[in-house]
Every structure is written in C-alpha cells, then in structure tokens.
Amino acid sequence: xxxxxxxxxxxxxxxxxxxxxxVFVIIFTALxxxxxxxxxxxxEASAAEEKMKLVDEVLPRSEYDNKLLEDTxxxxxxxxxxxxxxxxxxxxxxxxxxxxxIFEAVAPDGYAGKIRLIVAVRNDGAVAGVxxxxxxxxxxxxxxxxxxxxxxxxRPWITQFTGLSLADVGEREWRVKKDGGRIDYHAGATVTxxxxxxxxxxxxxxxxxxxDRLYATPSKGARP
Amino acid sequence: MISREEIRTIANNGIWKQxxxxxxxxxxxxxxxVTTNAVxxxxxxxxxxxxxxxxxxxxxxxxxxxxxxxxxxxxxxxxAALVTVVDxxxxxxxxELYLVLGIFIPLIVTNCIVLARVESFAAKNPPLQSTFxxxxxxxxxxxTLAVLGAMRELLGSGTLLGGIDMVFPSIQPIQxxxxxxxxxxxxxxxxxxxxxxxxxxxxxxxxxxxxxxxAKRKPPVPAEVFGCN
Numbered sequence: 001x002x003x004x005x006x007x008x009x010x011x012x013x014x015x016x017x018x019x020x021x022x023v024f025v026i027i028f029t030a031l032x033x034x035x036x037x038x039x040x041x042x043x044e045a046s047a048a049e050e051k052m053k054l055v056d057e058v059l060p061r062s063e064y065d066n067k068l069l070e071d072t073x074x075x076x077x078x079x080x081x082x083x084x085x086x087x088x089x090x091x092x093x094x095x096x097x098x099x100x101x102i103f104e105a106v107a108p109d110g111y112a113g114k115i116r117l118i119v120a121v122r123n124d125g126a127v128a129g130v131x132x133x134x135x136x137x138x139x140x141x142x143x144x145x146x147x148x149x150x151x152x153x154x155r156p157w158i159t160q161f162t163g164l165s166l167a168d169v170g171e172r173e174w175r176v177k178k179d180g181g182r183i184d185y186h187a188g189a190t191v192t193x194x195x196x197x198x199x200x201x202x203x204x205x206x207x208x209x210x211x212d213r214l215y216a217t218p219s220k221g222a223r224p
Numbered sequence: 225m226i227s228r229e230e231i232r233t234i235a236n237n238g239i240w241k242q243x244x245x246x247x248x249x250x251x252x253x254x255x256x257x258v259t260t261n262a263v264x265x266x267x268x269x270x271x272x273x274x275x276x277x278x279x280x281x282x283x284x285x286x287x288x289x290x291x292x293x294x295x296x297x298x299x300x301x302x303x304a305a306l307v308t309v310v311d312x313x314x315x316x317x318x319x320e321l322y323l324v325l326g327i328f329i330p331l332i333v334t335n336c337i338v339l340a341r342v343e344s345f346a347a348k349n350p351p352l353q354s355t356f357x358x359x360x361x362x363x364x365x366x367x368t369l370a371v372l373g374a375m376r377e378l379l380g381s382g383t384l385l386g387g388i389d390m391v392f393p394s395i396q397p398i399q400x401x402x403x404x405x406x407x408x409x410x411x412x413x414x415x416x417x418x419x420x421x422x423x424x425x426x427x428x429x430x431x432x433x434x435x436x437x438x439a440k441r442k443p444p445v446p447a448e449v450f451g452c453n
Contacts, residue, residue, distance in 0.1 A: 017294050024298050028305040035309040039316035046319045098244075 055090070055102060055146075058120035058129030064092035064099055073219050075103065079153055080206040082106035082114070082199060091219055092120075098215050100128055101207060107199035111191040112136040115145065117199055121207040126165035130200055135192075142192035157193070160184060161200050166208065174201040226352050234353065235421045239359025244337045245368040246425045251335040255369065255421070256414040258331065261377040263387040265369030271328045273362030275310055276338055277355050283346040283375035290347075299342045307332055337361065368424065375420050380411035 036156040048069055055068060073089045075081075082105060089103040100122045115135040120128035132145045143149040150156040160183055164174075175181025176194050185193040244250050259265040282302050283290075290298050311329045314322040332338060341361055346354040377386055382401030410416045 017291050020289070020291055021294050021297065024301055028301050032305050035312050039312040042316035045314070046315070120378055 021168055030142040054118060054131065054133065055120075057131050059092055059100055059102060063128075064094050066091075066093040066096075068092055068102070071219050073214060073217050078206070080202055082108045082202075089214065091215070099123055101211070101214065103203070103207075104133075105199050105203040107195040109191075109198070110135060110137055110140050110195045111189070112138065115192070115195055115199070117196065117203075119200065119203045119207075121204055123211070124205060125167060125208050126163055126166060127161045127200065127204060130161045130196075132158060132196070137192045138189070141186075144186060145192055145196050146188075157184065157186070158196070165206060171201065171205075174204075228354065229315035230353060231356055234356045235360045235363075238357065238362075239364040241366070242361075243364040243368060243428070244340075244361055245365055245372075246421070246428050248337075248340065249425075250340055251337040253334050254331045255372070256417045258328070258382070259369050259373040259376055259417060260412050261383075261386040262370050262373035264328075265373035266366060267325055268328045268331060269362060269366035269369050271325050272332055272335060272337065272365060273359055275303075275307055275329075275332050276341060276358035276362050278306050278310065278358075279338055279342055280346040280358035281351045282306060283342045284349060284351040286307065287347050294337075295343070295347060299339060299347075303338050304333065305340065305429070337365065372417065372420055372424065376411045376416060379420075380406050381405075381407050425441055 003172065035163055046189045048168070051069060068090050071091045073091065075083065075087045075089050077083050077085055078087075081087075081103065084106075085146065087104050090165045091098050092100045092102065100120050102118065105117045105119050106119065114137050115137065116133045118131050118133050120130075122128050131147065135143070135145065137143045137145065139149075144151065144157050147156040147158060150158070169182065174197060176185045176190060176197055178181045178185065178190055179194065181197070183197050242248060245255060254268055258268045279302060283299060286302070307329065311326070314329065315328065341358060345357045349357070374384060377383055378400060382399065382405035383399045384400050385395070386397040388395045388397055408416075411420070
C-alpha cells in the first residue's frame with residue numbers, strides 16, 4: 001500500500017480499483033492456462049497408463065503389437081452389454097490382424113446396483129480376461145469380484161473366466177454352481193457372482209455374433 | 225532477512241499459541257470430515273502446508289500492489305489459482321503422490337485457514353517471514369489433526385495408522401485394541417470429532433493456565449524446591 005500523493009474522485013477511484021482487479025485476473029488466468037497447457041501431455045499420458053494397466057490385466061501385452069488405446073471403434077449404447085451410454089471398443093492386432101477385442105460390459109443386477117466390467121474376448125471366442133472396474137457390492141462379502149479385495153490371492157475368483165470358451169463349455173454351464181453351472185461362488189454372496197457371470201456370458205455371445213461386423217468396421221487408428 | 229528470534233516467534237505462534245485448529249478454530253469443515261484416522265489428517269495437513277507456504281509468499285510479494293478495498297477478492301483469486309496449479313503440477317509430475325494426496329488438494333479450497341493467514345499475516349509481512357508463517361501454521365495443524373485422527377481412530381475402530389497402506393503399501397495398520405472390539409461409531413462421526421476437539425482445546429487451555437500460574441508464583445527463595453507436578 002504505497003502512499004499516493006494524488007487524491008482521487010470516487011469514480012476515478014472505482015475505475016482504478018477495477019483496473020487493478022482486472023490486471024490481477026488477467027495475470028492469474030494466464031498462469032492457470034499456462035499450467036494447464038504445460039501439464040496436459042503428462043496428465044494425459046498418466047491417464048493412458050492407468051488405462052493400459054487395466055488392459056494389461058485382461059490381455060497380456062505380448063499378444064498384440066498395435067497401439068491398442070488408439071485402435072478404437074465407437075460403440076453405441078448396447079443393450080446386450082448392459083451399456084446405457086456409448087462406449088469404446090478396443091481392437092488388439094498382431095501384425096495388422098485382429099486377435100482380440102476389449103470392451104466394457106455392465107451387470108445391471110448386482111446386489112448393490114450396477115457392476116462395471118472390462119472384458120477381453122479372443123478370436124476363437126475364448127475369454128482372455130475379465131475384471132471388475134466399478135461396483136458398490138458389500139465390502140467384505142460381495143466385493144471379492146475385485147481382484148484386490150479377494151482373499152484368495154493365488155486364484156482370485158474373477159480369473160475363473162480366463163480361458164473359458166463356448167466351444168468347450170456349453171452355455172448352460174456358464175452359471176454359478178448353485179444354479180447348476182460350473183462357476184464357483186462364496187457362500188453368503190450369490191447375487192454378485194451370478195450377476196457377473198450372466199454379464200460375461202452375454203458379453204461373449206455378443207462378441208461372437210458381432211465379431212465379423214466389428215472387424216470389418218474401419219477403426220480410428222488402424223493402419224491402412 | 226529473518227532473525228532467529230523471529231523464526232522462533234513465528235514457530236511458537238503456528239505450533240502452539242495461535243494453533244489453527246485448537247486456538248483459532250479454523251477450517252473445521254475439512255477437519256471434521258477427514259480426521260477419521262491419523263493418516264488422512266496428516267495427508268491433508270501436508271497438502272495444506274504446501275498451499276499455505278505458496279499462497280503466503282505470493283501475497284506477501286504482491287502486497288504492495290493490492291489496493292486495500294479489493295484485497296479479499298484478489299486473495300481468493302490468488303489462493304484459488306495456486307490450489308489449481310498445485311493440483312495440476314502434482315498430477316503431472318508426482319503422479320504417485322497425487323494418487324494419495326490428490327483427493328485432499330481440492331478440500332483445501334474449503335479451508336479458511338489459508339485465507340486467514342494471507343489476510344492476517346502475509347498481507348502485512350515480507351515474503352520470507354510469510355513463508356515461515358505458512359509452514360509453521362501448517363505444522364501446527366499437522367500435529368493437531370494427527371492427534372485428533374489417532375484418538376478418533378483408536379476409539380472408533382481400535383486401530384492406528386489405518387489407511388497407511390495407501391501411502392506405503394508395505395506397512396499394515398496396527399490393531400491396538402483386540403479384534404473383538406465392537407467399535408464406537410460416535411467417535412468416527414462428526415459429533416465425535418467435535419467432542420474430542422473440545423477436549424483438546426480444554427487440555428490446551430489447562431496447560432496454558434498452569435504455565436501462567438507458574439510464571440506468576442515466582443519462588444520467593446530461589447533455593448526452595450517445589451513439588452513436581
């Protein structure tokens with residue numbers, strides 16, 4: 001607050017304060033947008049890395065050689081997958097040939113609302129991997145569908161689906177044991193695994209039915 | 225420059241005499257929400273230390289250009305811009321730390337301690353002193369929130385350092401009370417935080433009153449030994 005020898009009239013004073021406030025707003029907005037621009041690539045890279053970490057869990061990186069996150073097909077809202085909103089399907093290719101597709105599926109009938117899954121299905125219809133990405137199942141009871149929360153570290157529950165294929169296992173066996181299928185479940189929490197199992201078989205059926213059409217769809221990042 | 229004496233005064237003010245949480249009673253909103261365990265309290269305080277040091281130094285450097293009448297909007301502008309920049313920089317450059325501290329940074333916006341220190345200290349003092357003030361006010365907040373969080377956690381769920389595995393995955397929370405401890409929900413809910421904070425304030429006032437009593441009752445004969453209490 002420097003001493004100012006000049007005296008101001010009221011409007012002059014108001015104009016001066018307004019001008020100073022304006023200068024401050026300009027400076028700090030510039031600072032904000034500068035910081036945003038400067039950090040954007042790094043933030044996007046780490047977001048992509050997070051996504052890849054999830055993808056790595058359902059499909060090993062050795063099985064494909066394309067830039068998977070850029071090789072996408074836009075999916076409209078698909079009732080078979082429980083998707084109420086548009087989503088993205090990723091195509092894994094090796095030497096230009098598709099080997100698997102990775103997409104989101106939703107089990108709408110979890111014990112506490114929707115369970116979001118990421119599913120990878122190979123060309124031959126075998127499940128490469130399933131992971132739960134978002135759910136509100138009861139902690140300590142139904143949340144074993146999440147690998148991190150599963151007490152069985154050797155063989156977490158959700159890895160049962162890995163390698164499962166309709167060619168070997170009939171549709172009727174894609175059920176929890178209580179319903180006469182072959183999928184294990186923990187006593188006391190049947191609703192959750194039943195919902196996940198149903199969503200996975202639906203996803204596999206959908207993938208088998210749509211594969212040719214999807215592989216024929218030109219994807220955004222595919223090489224010509 | 226800054227003298228040793230000045231640093232000591234600033235430190236004493238921040239950590240004890242004007243402690244943000246138990247003397248100024250500021251920033252109750254994040255305090256009540258976050259201190260359900262000690263780790264959360266410490267993390268929020270660390271994020272606050274960074275933001276307070278930065279906003280104090282920014283305001284202190286610019287204090288001669290800010291007209292008195294519009295100082296509050298300008299301070300808010302500076303604090304909000306700095307919180308956002310810190311948030312972005314953390315996300316971009318220290319992503320691992322961001323995953324841990326990240327959720328606490330936006331909470332600082334609801335914390336009036338930052339604005340209070342900017343208004344009552346940084347607007348009147350040089351940058352170096354203001355930086356120290358920000359850091360020591362933050363340290364004062366850190367120990368208070370750590371103690372409050374630890375008490376609530378111990379009473380509420382019988383553990384200590386719950387959530388530490390989020391910061392250091394190798395360390396496990398310590399179960400202090402037996403597994404069969406039924407838990408005491410009140411301590412984990414905001415009313416419990418109020419009650420325990422009240423106890424801490426009472427303890428602080430009692431300590432101060434005792435110190436004042438001692439200072440008043442100077443021993444008439446220096447050789448006389450008082451009973452230790």
